[in-house]
Amino acid sequence: MRYYIMVILLVIITTGCKKSYQVDKKIENKLFQFTEIGNKELLTTKFPQQWRVRPYENSFPISESDAINESNLNKLDYFDNVKGKLLKNKKYISFMTEKGFRLDSICVVDSISNKKQSFIYLKTSKTIEDPNYDFPPTVHQIDILVFENSQFSRKLNIYTKKSYPFAIDLKLGYFNKDGNLFTKEFKTDEENTIFTKEEHFKLSNDGLIIKQNSTIIKENKSSIAKKNILKEVDLIGAYKIYAPAVSNSNGEEISLGYFITIKSSTKAILSIDAKYSEDYGCEGEYRLTNNENVIHAKGKCDQDSVDDFYLKYENGKYFIKSKRFINQNWQETIKE
Structure with missing residues (x-):
């Protein structure tokens, strides 16, 4: 009788451990999440194709709806609110350097890993070195660098703002914990802001970037930035x-x-x-x-x-x- 009781107890204990292990494995697979970047309200804030702006005090007054649109856009611009640690060594610099651009600063916002992949969040400030400008244009960016087994693999741009004299190119992105990146792009000159494009990308846990969809809102024959660069x-x-x-x-x-x-x-x-x-x-x-x-x-x-x-x-x-x-x-x- 004692023998049968011990066998039954052993079966119960073994079955319980096996069940517990399966639950823990499911939880483990769900543990990895990306660090969220950007403003979630980007998804729900609606913008028209175009609205007027008032860059100077003596400019024509703009309508109430135009003022609301510009205010909403400014509220969603989060670059200055993202904090990071200034990078003082040369690590990552080669991945952010571009011809014709001077790299002014680079900050590490976050660094996370999943198995063989590492995801490095960087905030950078650059200057466009172009003699055609009295005041050199500046570029602000937030990117995620993807490394596999410590080797650089690819880069996902979350945010870009190019500030030219009297013109701005702006790409606002909201990146959620599941790796979904939603972006909206705008062009502003001295008279108007134009909503040009929105896109959806997916960054997987293993570092792959897949475009989900892309919509052209309003296409320009030439970009506002280029219109100010004359021979x-x-x-x-x-x-x-x-x-x-x-x-x-x-x-x-x-x-x-x-x-x-x-x-x-x-x-x-x-x-x-x-x-x-x-x-x-x-x-x-x-x-x-x-x-x-x-x-x-x-x-x-x-x-x-x-x-x-x-x-x-x-x-x-x-x-x-x-x-x-x-x-x-x-x-x-x-x-x-």
């Missing part, structure tokens, strides 16, 4: 024109002289020659943007665009137009 041979220099205009002093028709010195692809200086001092008020620095090969210049008197001017190059000649001139069609100007 110096086509633009840099001094221009002049005398054109009939109506004086701001007394409404008299006068000969208005425009002397324009273009310093860079984004900056020009305007000097004015006129009969009355009231017509000199809009002299000074002008900001340049390029819209389909037409240069738009805005200065301190651009509230109603009357004092803006435009330049274009066609068939070896340069042309200008402005609402200040009586003839508001394109007129040939002399490049000195």
